[in-house]
Amino acid sequence: MRVYLDNNATTPLHPDVIKAITDFLPYYGNPSSLHETGRDAKEKLYSSINSISEFFGCPREDMIITSCASESNNIILKSFMNKKYDFRPHIIISAIEHPAILETAKYLESNGFDLSLAPVNEDGVVEIETIKNLIKKETVLISVMWVNNEIGTVQPVEEIGRLAKEKNIFFHVDAVQAAGSIPISFKDLPFDSASISAHKMYAPKGIGLLYVKNFAKRKKELTPLIHGGHQEGGFRAGTENTIGIAAFGAACSALSKEMEKNHAQEEKIRDHFEDRVQKEIPHIIINGKNSKRKVSTSNITFKYIEGESILLRLDLHGISVSTGSACSTGSLDPSHVIMALSDDKERAHGSIRFSFGRENTMADADYTVDKLKETVAFLRSISPLYKGE
């Protein structure tokens, strides 16, 4: 039995996406070519782009197709380095951002920017007052993620967006984990820009989206990362990833029909999973439980043992989970997200993320709890930290 519970890291391809990829394969033309082969590819591409635009409620002119959300985040943050300031520019990000924002912001800091990491409360949420108190007259950018990738907590991005607008500060949202979980209409939201990743919503890797409100007006304030051809309104050069865009479009069409159903099913499974874990495994903490969370995410600390050992033993039973962000794998540092809400290294080291998706069933949840019980009991029996019930 194989149970995949790492959907926040990446999702399997949706059957409609696989079909869209296969259907697109004969359209090998370069969409910029003037001949029929190119025109055919371009036409097919347009319909996929329309599906993406409809799904995210954003006009095509405000969309830049990128290779991933990391690229989208980098474009926005690094654009602030190319502006002229007669003061030391200040930026605010939350302390629980994904490395795609965190590391880029630190890069800006190493280039003279003043960086503030907004702390979160013990439920893993950045409070609006915290942001208010951090704003200075030199603040040029605020970047806060919509949904945290490790614990699933939903951040008050609409409120922060309104505050930023009032103060005339650019507001960027990493919306990667919200996409496919929360209905999004960018044109109606108080965000100046946002990033999306297709591989978190049942499309393949290598395709992302950057939304910029009123892009035509703002284009001169932003700096492309890739110069060259005229693609993406002349802002992001490189022949389009046509198959990736077709796949992304198909994922958007599929999710627009089934998002609600997936949501209800994932919530039921996640709640059942957490109920059983709470009843059957002692000494656990469900991280972020008291706040609004993405319904498919459950992050649990198992006290007295190491998350990595749990992960590896569950893997032997065919269960895929993760400790923190996939992008932080390979580092022995404790999760910066759990540290931000508890400042407790042991809690951070013993936490596991279970992220459910459209293909999961109650049987997957039950199998996982059964194996988890065995695993946790075994690891505690050999843990020098565990002194019994």
Ligand SMILES: Cc1ncc(COP(=O)(O)O)c(C=O)c1O
């Ligand atoms: C919140 C968040 N932002 C950004 C990223 C990076 O996305 P990509 O893999 O498309 O660069 C991820 C991926 O885990 C994420 O969860």
